[in-house]
Amino acid sequence: MAHTAGYNSASAGSGLAATLHSNISAFFAGFAKRADYRKTRNQLSKMTTRELEDVGLTFADIETVARNSAGLR
Numbered sequence: 433m434a435h436t437a438g439y440n441s442a443s444a445g446s447g448l449a450a451t452l453h454s455n456i457s458a459f460f461a462g463f464a465k466r467a468d469y470r471k472t473r474n475q476l477s478k479m480t481t482r483e484l485e486d487v488g489l490t491f492a493d494i495e496t497v498a499r500n501s502a503g504l505r
Contacts, residue, residue, distance in 0.1 A: 469502035 476484070476494045484490060489497060499505070 465502045465504055469498050469504055472501045473498035 473494060476489070476497060477491075481491070484493075
């Protein structure tokens with residue numbers, strides 16, 4: 433009689449499914465973050481220097497603010 437050392441094909445399959453699900457979720461979450469980043473960056477880029485100053489920003493701040501807003505590093 434062969435001993436399988438506790439190997440359970442059902443648990444291995446569910447682990448693979450969980451990993452795949454996690455990777456797909458992260459992939460689509462990345463798309464959503466990039467969309468948020470682009471939207472924020474585009475909206476801020478349309479503002480005039482005066483409008484940016486009113487909210488305490490400069491054009492140099494746009495990239496950083498957009499990245500932080502979207503949760504990108």
